[in-house]
Amino acid sequence: MKNTFLLIVCLAAMISCSKTKEGAVVTGNYENPIKDELVKVELIKHNELTVIDSFYLDTPGDFSLNIKLDEPSFVRLNFYNKHIVNMVLTNDDEVVLVKTDEDFNQPYRITGSQNTDYIYQLTNIKNNFEAQTQDLNAKFIEARNEGNMQALEDIKEEFLDMQNATNYEIKKAIWKMDNSISGLLATSFLDEENEFSFLDSLATKYNEQIPNSSYTQDLVERVNSMRNLAIGSVAPEINLPTPDGEPVKLSSFRGKYVLIDFWAAWCRPCRMENPNVVRMYNEYHDKGFDILSVSLDRDRAAWVDAIQKDNLTWTHVSDLKYFQSEAAAMYKINSIPATYLIGPDGTIIGKNLRGPSLEAKLKEIFGAI
Template sequence: MRFLKYCSITVLSVSLFSACSTGKSSDEATPIEKNGHVQIKGSIKHPSDKGFVVLEKIGQDNIDVVDTLMVSSDSTFRYSLENKTPGFYRLNLYDKQYVNLILDKEDVSIEADGNRPDGFVKVSGSTDTDYFYEVNELMREFQQKVNELNADFMKARADEDMEAMESVDSRYQSLEKENADKLKAKIDEMGTSIAAFYAVNFLDAEKQFAYLSELAERFKKNLPDSRYTQQFVEQVEELSKLAIGQQAPDIALPNPKGDTVKLSSLRGNYVMIDFWAAWCKPCRMENPNVVRLYKKYKDQGFEIYGVSLDRTKQDWVEAIKDDQLGWTHVSDLKYFDSEAAALYNINAIPATILLDKEGNIIAKNLRGKSLEKKLEEIFG
């Protein structure tokens, strides 16, 4: 589950909706009063007579033009923004470069190349914007290390070396935890800056649920009227429905014969909901391990409820047969638009959710040795 997607490390492309506007944000939610204006000034190394320098506001699902900025003959610009609440913005430089900003009370100064997406940019004066770029730097370093692990994983997969693949996965888990700790430390440093709502996008919401809950309470106390707080709290509350210890929402989908089978029909057993697909290579590579564990523990009360995210019945049924998956299978053949995937916030597979005999969630995303270890704890 991802949270408030106001900004992105990648360049966002939008159309120029209008040439000019009043200079006020289209967002009418103004819960926090702030007198005065934010002063925006800057210089562009490569100004252009084609296109505009445009200030845009980034919303939850949209980007709105605030105003066009006049660039003087000396390649500088100045603008005064009426800004009653902190918000996410960006400068669109001729559709060639984008400069992300978080604007609140501090005036901001910008130096930019203006001629290419990865051109030089320097933003000063805005603490919130500094946080934004510090988070991006953390994620850039993390992604570089992940890319190296991906190369190792692809080689191990090509060699069908399960031990090496598990080693890479273990290294990734350690790297992910280290990065999450750095992100949480940075978020704590931010206090009530709305930059925190950007940073949480890079945390694993499942693994970091306890921290996100604490963060939601912190913002409810210290920034209760902000729409960003309200949206974040709503999303954490939604996520809480799938937290460890919660009753798993029921699923009712057709099996290969067309008969509807409910997840709750397996109540009384330890049940693993297994989101997978015939086209998913990591899923298929994990299947022999799941088959082995199912055979070992099925007579002790272990069941699997396989939810396929396939598109065609033929692919789905053939994969069940080829991999000898002898447990309950259901699918609405809607890929990631599956009702069950939406219900459980599944954005990637393989994904598993382990339930106790009463249908309560006790673990998530177990596979390989971690699944084997958990089942050994349960069944001895």
């Protein structure tokens, strides 16, 4: 009997010691907790934010919690809507919240998670780009005040080169994040309108590596919905009337480079951009550049008046249905100004090109004037 009792005790100890933890473990300390206010644990999935847990913090702010997940997930700690700490967690993770002096606006970060470290890596790349952009903006303002046109052109070129280099660095980093949903989340650092080819390849890769992840499925769905309007795809046909009621088709511009310009008389940013568009039209029209402006106006008189006042001498069409326009729906236009650049063969070769980016693309196509 004594031996039997000892065996039971040993078995109980073994079971206790082998018991697995319930999900990811997050510990740490948050300074200056607010009494009687909840800290929220939020899950981001399918582009939706859901509160999955919450807890109170007492002075001195130490905490320990378990987060049980159905799959590797994007989670964040929300401290009173004052500090948001992003995490990419699996049920095997044991991470610690630490204070850092690196970023005044984000004084807390997570340690102990390789997946989260991937996001920090890309955030640093993006922050460096934004800091360099601020420096260029200061130089741009100075050159503009001095009327130094050559310096303005040089700064525009430097910005575009810097932007391309940053995008390349981000894509290179994402591609190395095999089997980590961080690579899927990090696509938010890219301009998806101009990176369809990369996103398509990434969706294929992750669909092979972690096909059951909801984040993979979201990317695959997003890429498939982008396919008809991707760079390299044939631009959907537009067939709308001019102010005189004459129907015009986009396909009638075949053989030319044509900018589809979605705008409206009531759109202040559109009107502010119009002088630049006029200048580029005048410079490149004789070389084979044309414009098809699609108005999202509802008032015909206001539309026609804006065309005349802004000296927009190219082709204009509209069904005067605001954002319910047939063309706006087809091209998924949710805000204006918005543009698509179409090649002579009718394929999309650029999106949302305005100002310096449009001018750079036209110079690339036609050469500098």
